[in-house]
Amino acid sequence: EEIEKGGYDHFMLKEIYEQPRAIKDTFRGRLRTEQGIIKMAGVDQNIEKFLNADRIIIVACGTSWHAGLVAEYIFEDLVRIPVEVEYASEFRYRNPVITEKDVVIAISQSGETADTLAAIKLAKEKGAFVFGVCNVVGSSIARETDAGAYTHAGPEIGVASTKAFTTQITVLTLLALKLAKHKGMFSEDKFHEFLTEMENMPAKVERALQSNALVEIIADVYKDSENCLYLGRGFNFPVALEGALKLKEISYIHAEGYPAAEMKHGPIALIDEHMPVVVIAINKGHYEKVVSNIQEIKSRKGKIIAVVTEGDEQVKELADHVIEVPETMESLSPLLTTIPLQLLSYHIAVMRGCNVDQPRNLAKSVTVE
Ligand code: G6P
Secondary structure (H helix, E strand, O other): OOOOOOOOOOHHHHHHHOHHHHHHHHHOOOEEOOOOEEOOHHHHOOHHHHHOOOEEEEEEOHHHHHHHHHHHHHHHHHHOOOEEEEEHHHHOOOOOOOOOOEEEEEEEOOOOOHHHHHHHHHHHHOOOEEEEEEOOOOOHHHHHOOEEEEOOOOOOOOOOOOHHHHHHHHHHHHHHHHHHHHOOOOOHHHHHHHHHHHHHHHHHHHHHHOOHHHHHHHHHHHOOOOEEEEEEOHHHHHHHHHHHHHHHHHHOOEEEEEEHHHHHHOHHHHOOOOOEEEEEEOOOOOHHHHHHHHHHHHHOOOEEEEEEEOOOOHHHHHOOEEEEEOOOOHHHOHHHHHHHHHHHHHHHHHHOOOOOOOOOOOOOOOOOO
16 A cells, blocks of 8 residues: 555545646547647537537536536536536436436546436436546446546545546536537637647646645644635635535535635624635636635634735735645636645644545445435
């Protein structure tokens, strides 16, 4: 096992550090920037299904569901197709409206999650085209779906999902870009800009990982907290949810993710000098609005840990800690902003003496409902 950990203390840390490589592997053979194309066999063979779809329904559980939420923002923004993201366990039992004009995308690292598998069977019965995004090759979900794309992240051993999440987002972004191109949603130049920036992502993730030493210092300050709030807006709202999930899964600290603006409808009541609030505040989208959310937290004495774009000045003035990630397009930013949050939960869990790779009560793959 020590050999498999490749010199890292835990599989989770190894897998966090594998992300630049994993994302590159996800691109392999697909992202062809020079030719100006994205090749995905499972999509190419069924392109009419995607182009004629009235909507996309994404079904998943856990972290994969969060990747689905990121994809919702990306698909609606770039492809202009309505997307619904459903917990597989709810979808399968609530008599959902599904038609032959729906495309259902099932996301699953293991490809064995019982609820997701059942949701796929239901969607197929109703005549929908079902596309799988799995990591484990030959898994049940990969076999049950009509077509799909593997994430190629390599084996993920840590129960808390890390590289599976970022590679799921990578595959779904490639899919969205491909469909947007087919639908004539953007010019050759814009498409090329996206492809080039995708190519840059592994190096940018590598740079985001350089925050590790700083994140460890921050973890030490907050390791004894009982609660933690994570806020983000737009593309980074699901990243806030995922950051909170990571923390609660492995450190057993109660954590909640919220859309930053929704804070005033509840969580703001919890904020005092004992509440750390992690805020994703990159310099794109609704930056100014996030800054005012940060001011609201500050005036209630909450402790602010902000994830900002390199070179940010404004948030630095307000936050207790800032963690920088490289600049990128807003729609691609979740691949970077999620990195320090993974590291934060990892270090806090280690400092609390938790079993990081095998947290209590959780399983890597949930094959019963
Ligand atoms: C379990 C795992 C999570 C995972 C979820 C969905 O809860 O502990 O890490 O996100 O199942 O699993 P899947 O394999 O379908 O992505």
